[in-house]
Structure formats: C-alpha cells, structure tokens
Amino acid sequence: MKPLFPPSRDTRRSCGTSAAVILGLVAGVLAVPAAAQDNAFAPELRIDQDALLSGDYPLSKVLESGQQYFNVPFTPAGADASGDGLGEGHGGPRSFQRHAFWPYPWPAPMTDLAMTDAELNYLYEFPFVKLNGLGATSCFDCHSSIGTYTPPNQSGPGMVRKPGTPGGAGGFSTNAFVNSEYPARAVMLVRNPPHIFGTGYTNALGIEMTTDLRAQAEVARLVAQNTPGTAQSIALMSKGVDFGTFSTTYDASAQTFADDTSAVSGVSGDLVIRPFQWKGIASSVRHFVRDALDFHFSLQAVEKVDSVDCDLDGKSAEVSVGSVSALTAYVAMTRPPTQEIPTGQEMAVANGEAIFKGSAASVVALNPPAGAEAMCATCHVPKMPLDKATLTIFTPPDAGVTAESQCPDETASLINALPPDVPVESLVVFEALFPQVVSDARVQAALGAAGATPASVWQAMEPVLDMLEVGDLLAAGNYQIDLSVAEDPSLLPHLFPRLAANADGSVDVPLYSDLRQHNMGAALQDPASQGSDVAGIAIAPPIFVTRVLWGVGDSGPWMHDGRARTLTEAILLHRSEGSEASDVINVFSQLQAPDQADLIAFLESLRLPLPQTAQ
Incomplete structure (x- = not known):
C-alpha cells in the first residue's frame, strides 16, 4: 500500500527502509532522460563570478547567458545530476503538498510498482504544485504577454499579440498562488505576474531613496547624541516623496538611542524602500531572482543554500553565483516602457x-x-x-548553510528573508556612503554649529551625498552596468532604447x-x-x-x-x-x-x- 502521508524531510530517515536504499531508488527513478532538450544552464553559457568581476566577459555575453536562463525551459536533474535541477526529489520540502495536489499513484519504495517501473516512478510523483510554487518551467512561462497590436503592412485593423518579447506581464491563467497552508486552505495570496521592463532603473531609485531616508535618520541620531535627553526629529523626504517623521532620543548613561518610527509612513521601520512585488517585499532584483528560482522551479542558488541538496533532487549547487548575476543583469537591463x-x-x-x-x-x-x-x-x-545611472549587481555573502537542518522553509512565502543582522543591498550602499559623507568638513561644521538641528545638518549633508560617486565606492567585488549604456549592435535588442541621460549624468525615470x-x-x-x-x-x-x-x-x-x-x-x-x-x-x-x-x-x-x- 502507498503511504497516506509520504515521508517529510524530518521523518524520512526514521522510516523502515534505510536512507541508503531510498536514496538509491531515487537515483534510479531520476534516470528519465530530458529527450533532446538541452539544459538551460548550458556549459558554454555559464558565467563564473570571479571571471565576471575580473572583467573577462563583455556585457553581451553576460546578457546572452541571462537571456537563455530566462527563456529556455529548465530540465530535471537526472540520475547523474547532469540536468539543471528543476523540481524536487521524493520527500522534498513540498512533497506532501505535491501529493495533495495530485493524489494518485505515489509508489512507496520497495513496492511492486516501484521495483518494476522504476523509470516511471519519478513521473508518477507529479512534479508541480501550482498552489504553492512549482508552477512553471521557465521565467518566460509567465512573464511573456505584452498586449496587442496591428502588424505593419496589414490591410485591416485586426490585432494580434505583440510577438517575441520576454519580460511582459502574465494573463490570469499564469497567476501565482503563495500558500503555505495548502491543502488546509485552497488560496492565501494570489499574484499576477508583473512586467519586468525598466527594472534596473527602479532598483537604482529604491537604493537612492533608501540612502536618503537612512541618512536623514542618522542625522537625527547625530544631533540627538549632542543633546542627550532631548528628542530630535526630522522629516523623511526623498525625491519629493514624504515618508513621515523620524524621531530619536539619546540616553547618555546607557549610550543608547530610543528611536520612534510611529510617525513614519509609506515605508517599513527599517526605512528600506522595497520597490518589487505588489506589496513591496523585495529591495533588490537579485534577491527576488534568487528566490523566484527556488519558489517556482526548485532551482536552488548556491548563495541561498551553498552546496546542500535542500530539495533532495540529487543535485547540489544548482545555480551558481555567476548564473544568478547573469539572470539578474538580463532582468534589470530590460529596456524601459x-x-x-x-x-x-x-x-x-x-x-x-x-x-x-x-x-x-x-x-x-x-x-x-x-x-x-x-x-x-x-x-x-x-x-x-535618478542621480547616478549605475546599476551595481552585488556579490552576495556565503549562505552559511552546511546541513539540511538549515535549509530554508520552502512553504513560507514567495521570498525567503535574510536574518536581521545581514544587510540588504541598499543598506550595503548606505553603509559604504555614510562614513564618507559624515566626515566631510561641511557636515562636521554643521554638526558643531550652535543650535544645530537635524534639518540644518541635513541641509549641509545632502549636496555632499549627491556629489559622491557611488559606483567608485562599490566597484570592488561587485559587477556594475551603466544604465545609460550606448546602443551597440553587439548587445541584445531588449536593452534599447534606454532613457536619455541629462547633462549631469542623471536620468529622469517616468515610472x-x-x-x-x-x-x-x-x-x-x-x-x-x-x-x-x-x-x-x-x-x-x-x-x-x-x-x-x-x-x-x-x-x-x-x-x-x-x-x-x-x-x-x-x-x-x-x-x-x-x-x-x-x-x-x-x-x-x-x-x-x-x-x-x-x-x-x-x-x-x-x-x-x-x-x-x-x-
């Protein structure tokens, strides 16, 4: 008899059949070939992160690799782990939900069906959930629709779908369902796939706005430190947008700040602008790309799980750091609407x-x-x-995952959170910039002036912050692209036209x-x-x-x-x-x-x- 509840990650090793036998059977059933379909992560398109940082690849190569990863369907891992790694193995983190979604033949190890039809056994385990991820085989599956038009040279007004443009929105049938409680409930969060055009500009704006807000809060703290016991407040503004008021009081004896964000509005308490996804849950393209690969395809990035096979498909290190960089670059550099x-x-x-x-x-x-x-x-x-039209694609820190017990919860959300002590990319930018700004003589003079207020210090700091060349401070150890890159026949047409740069290098982004x-x-x-x-x-x-x-x-x-x-x-x-x-x-x-x-x-x-x- 097949088990009513297939073994989970936490219980499978205590079942009657030994782990070695189970894993051996899994290896056998994963032997289904990928027919004539090649891997999306083809060897000739792989991007090595160290080589990327050394400048060994032209931008065209990076974007062509990202284009492949976005558009070509991924392949299952296979018995020899030669495939991309799409999907989960038996007993993977969403195996119970997959079985609830498709509660049909799920042969238990050592049963007659499993022993006689080992090749088909893997296919009996329906690979998709749809009601909690695992609902597509490529990014293009959902990000593909860009409206209708009348083709040139057509005699009548009849319209067709606009052709051949990856990165569009999705129809209702491509909706994603984010549901950690399935099958206890059918639906929790429903998300229609948004278009990704102009994403790099949006990412860069979010970083600049975060830098403004965090700098203003730090200015209030600096003034509060000079006036212990007195609350200091500052209006939070960036690019003409009002985010309320931040206040803080410094306790000299304890050397601590009592921050008050009760009057902050339109942004979370950490003052990080999160421009991505419908609710504003992601602050960078890279973080979202990393987790979308996992949620939708169970393609687990090294920067997320290191070399631990968290989805139990027989393949570890499924998506390299360089591959995520390439896919991030492709998404971010899609031309604006x-x-x-x-x-x-x-x-x-x-x-x-x-x-x-x-x-x-x-x-x-x-x-x-x-x-x-x-x-x-x-x-x-x-x-x-946008003050600085440079997009920095950050090299992520090591995930620090060394055992299955540290694997992320694949049923928690569309995105997996970083620990509070690991800064998101926009805070990395702020932490690089702020020491440079606060040490400027003009800022120090404003801080030392009699009757200094957060507003007066910010007035002195803002032009100093605007003058800093962010790209120079972040270039070491990260990959950078000019958002205003000139049109070049060697580059993919999906980049152009770009937004025109102003005389000072800034860009007006009509988002x-x-x-x-x-x-x-x-x-x-x-x-x-x-x-x-x-x-x-x-x-x-x-x-x-x-x-x-x-x-x-x-x-x-x-x-x-x-x-x-x-x-x-x-x-x-x-x-x-x-x-x-x-x-x-x-x-x-x-x-x-x-x-x-x-x-x-x-x-x-x-x-x-x-x-x-x-x-």
Missing part, C-alpha cells in the same frame, strides 16, 4: 494626462478634496530623478510611482500578511506599494491578483473602506464619460515596446 500615442488621439491623451495630474479644467471644476488635488499623480508620480506603501482598502486586501526580504518585517494585508504605471497599457489584466479585466475596473477597485485612494476615485466617478475615456486613452498610451525587428 514607452509612450505611444495613436494618430488622431493626441488631444484625448493630452486631456487624459491632465486629468491624471489633476490640472484638467473638468477636475478643477469639481473642487477635489484635500489630498486628491493631484488626482492619480498624488501617488503615481510621473517621473523621478509613474512614488515607490511608497499605501493602504488600498478592504476591497483589495490580502487574507494574510506577506513576509519581506528581512526577517521580522511583514507587510499587512491592505498595504501595497504604488504600482509603476509605465507599460500599464500592455500589462492587463490588472491589479495584484489580475482580477481587473479593464483599466476602468482597476481604477474603481482603488475605492473601498480604508483606501487612501477613495477620494481620487470619487472624483473620477464624477467625471463625464468622455473625460473618463480620455484618462483611459492616456493610460493605454503607456506601452511596452515591441522588439525592434517587429516594428
């Missing part, structure tokens, strides 16, 4: 943009309430300045987001909180980060779970009890139908670009 205004729609789009920003006569006449004057642009900020967390109300809230990339920081059910709107015209269905089938539905879903956007949506509902249509026309003009060869 654009605006395409159809001929004859110029006036409608212009009026829609004015409505979006709250400056249209039709909006002004409605006398919007305080907080809604800027309409959608209140949160969906049209553009932000249409403040990268701030907001309460979106009862209609959109999740059934549960979602953990972030740092242990102890979870995002509450109604809280979501402002979704970037560049590319929104081609990324339907909309909202975090794909429930909105039209942009009008997506707008209306912003209004419910507790939602910070309700006043804005009330104004939208009062607009005449032609004005509402113009706003939709503006949003539809924010498109994802076609491959250059298809235009």
Whole structure:
C-alpha cells in the first residue's frame, strides 16, 4: 500500500527502509532522460563570478547567458545530476503538498510498482504544485504577454499579440498562488505576474531613496547624541516623496538611542524602500531572482543554500553565483516602457494626462478634496530623478548553510528573508556612503554649529551625498552596468532604447510611482500578511506599494491578483473602506464619460515596446 502521508524531510530517515536504499531508488527513478532538450544552464553559457568581476566577459555575453536562463525551459536533474535541477526529489520540502495536489499513484519504495517501473516512478510523483510554487518551467512561462497590436503592412485593423518579447506581464491563467497552508486552505495570496521592463532603473531609485531616508535618520541620531535627553526629529523626504517623521532620543548613561518610527509612513521601520512585488517585499532584483528560482522551479542558488541538496533532487549547487548575476543583469537591463500615442488621439491623451495630474479644467471644476488635488499623480508620480545611472549587481555573502537542518522553509512565502543582522543591498550602499559623507568638513561644521538641528545638518549633508560617486565606492567585488549604456549592435535588442541621460549624468525615470506603501482598502486586501526580504518585517494585508504605471497599457489584466479585466475596473477597485485612494476615485466617478475615456486613452498610451525587428 502507498503511504497516506509520504515521508517529510524530518521523518524520512526514521522510516523502515534505510536512507541508503531510498536514496538509491531515487537515483534510479531520476534516470528519465530530458529527450533532446538541452539544459538551460548550458556549459558554454555559464558565467563564473570571479571571471565576471575580473572583467573577462563583455556585457553581451553576460546578457546572452541571462537571456537563455530566462527563456529556455529548465530540465530535471537526472540520475547523474547532469540536468539543471528543476523540481524536487521524493520527500522534498513540498512533497506532501505535491501529493495533495495530485493524489494518485505515489509508489512507496520497495513496492511492486516501484521495483518494476522504476523509470516511471519519478513521473508518477507529479512534479508541480501550482498552489504553492512549482508552477512553471521557465521565467518566460509567465512573464511573456505584452498586449496587442496591428502588424505593419496589414490591410485591416485586426490585432494580434505583440510577438517575441520576454519580460511582459502574465494573463490570469499564469497567476501565482503563495500558500503555505495548502491543502488546509485552497488560496492565501494570489499574484499576477508583473512586467519586468525598466527594472534596473527602479532598483537604482529604491537604493537612492533608501540612502536618503537612512541618512536623514542618522542625522537625527547625530544631533540627538549632542543633546542627550532631548528628542530630535526630522522629516523623511526623498525625491519629493514624504515618508513621515523620524524621531530619536539619546540616553547618555546607557549610550543608547530610543528611536520612534510611529510617525513614519509609506515605508517599513527599517526605512528600506522595497520597490518589487505588489506589496513591496523585495529591495533588490537579485534577491527576488534568487528566490523566484527556488519558489517556482526548485532551482536552488548556491548563495541561498551553498552546496546542500535542500530539495533532495540529487543535485547540489544548482545555480551558481555567476548564473544568478547573469539572470539578474538580463532582468534589470530590460529596456524601459514607452509612450505611444495613436494618430488622431493626441488631444484625448493630452486631456487624459491632465486629468491624471489633476490640472484638467473638468477636475478643477469639481473642487477635489484635500489630498486628491493631484488626482492619480498624488501617488503615481510621473517621473523621478535618478542621480547616478549605475546599476551595481552585488556579490552576495556565503549562505552559511552546511546541513539540511538549515535549509530554508520552502512553504513560507514567495521570498525567503535574510536574518536581521545581514544587510540588504541598499543598506550595503548606505553603509559604504555614510562614513564618507559624515566626515566631510561641511557636515562636521554643521554638526558643531550652535543650535544645530537635524534639518540644518541635513541641509549641509545632502549636496555632499549627491556629489559622491557611488559606483567608485562599490566597484570592488561587485559587477556594475551603466544604465545609460550606448546602443551597440553587439548587445541584445531588449536593452534599447534606454532613457536619455541629462547633462549631469542623471536620468529622469517616468515610472509613474512614488515607490511608497499605501493602504488600498478592504476591497483589495490580502487574507494574510506577506513576509519581506528581512526577517521580522511583514507587510499587512491592505498595504501595497504604488504600482509603476509605465507599460500599464500592455500589462492587463490588472491589479495584484489580475482580477481587473479593464483599466476602468482597476481604477474603481482603488475605492473601498480604508483606501487612501477613495477620494481620487470619487472624483473620477464624477467625471463625464468622455473625460473618463480620455484618462483611459492616456493610460493605454503607456506601452511596452515591441522588439525592434517587429516594428
């Protein structure tokens, strides 16, 4: 008889059949060949991290490798561990959930079926869950849809899907279900795959904003240290976005600070901007890539589990540090979305943009309430300045995993958290920059001035911080890419066109987001909180980060779970009890139908670009 509950990682070694026999059988059943399909991690495309840091690879090679990893389906490990490592072995961390999802033949070791059909035994163990990851065989499976268009030279107006562009959003059928409790409950968190266009710019903005907020908090601490027992406060602002107020009091006898983040808003208490995923749970592309490989494919990165075979598929060190670097570079360097205004729609789009920003006569006449004057642009900020257009892809620290007991919980969340004492990438940047800034003579003079306040010291510090060449401070030991890289025929077309650089090297990023967390109300809230990339920081059910709107015209269905089938539905879903956007949506509902249509026309003009060869 097959067991009702297959052995878990914690119990399998105490079963009647010895571990050696079980593992031997697993090796036998994993002998199913991958037919004629080659590995995604092909030897000729592997990126060695040390060689990468030494400058041995041209950017074209790095991105071509990342392109392969994103688009080519991964292969199972195989008996000789020659495959990529897709999926889990018998008794892997989600084996119980896989069996609950597909409760059909699951032959126990030493049974007649297992002994006589060893090759098929592996296939009887259904490799997918879908209701808690393990739901695809490549990134492209879900990040592939970029709207419709009319092909050139076509005689009629009929449209087809835009062709050949990896990195788009996903339809409702590609939704991810994050559910640590399956099968106890069917659904917990539902996530529609977002597009990844322009990701590098968003990552860099998040790092710069984190640096601003952390520096402001440290300024308050420095002033508090000079005024023991007196609370010192500072307004937290970055790129024109308000994140509330940070306060602290210094106890000279204990030499400790009592920080008060009760008035901080729109960001977690650690003041780290997390621009990725719908709720803002990831602060870097690399961390999310690392965990997405594991959650969706059970491809476990060395930087996450070292060489421990945590998913028990017979293959360890499944994804090298260099491979994650290449995939991160490919995702991050996907070109940004654009605006395409159809001929004859110029006036409608212009009026829609004015409505979006709250400056249209039709909006002004409605006398919007305080907080809604800027309409959608209140949160969906049209553009932000990126001071330094350099993307640093950090070399991660060793995972420190030496035994199965240290393996991450694969059913916890879409992302596995770092310990609180391991800084995320944006904090690594801050820790590199701040000592340089605070030692500057101008900052020291401001700190020593009579009556110094956090605001006065920050006024002296901000221009010093802006002048520092971040790339130079972070270059050693990390891989860097110029986000403003010039067009080059040797580079993949998915990079271009880039955003134009200003005379000072900065870039205006039209992402249409403040990268701030907001309460979106009862209609959109999740059934549960979602953990972030740092242990102890979870995002509450109604809280979501402002979704970037560049590319929104081609990324339907909309909202975090794909429930909105039209942009009008997506707008209306912003209004419910507790939602910070309700006043804005009330104004939208009062607009005449032609004005509402113009706003939709503006949003539809924010498109994802076609491959250059298809235009």
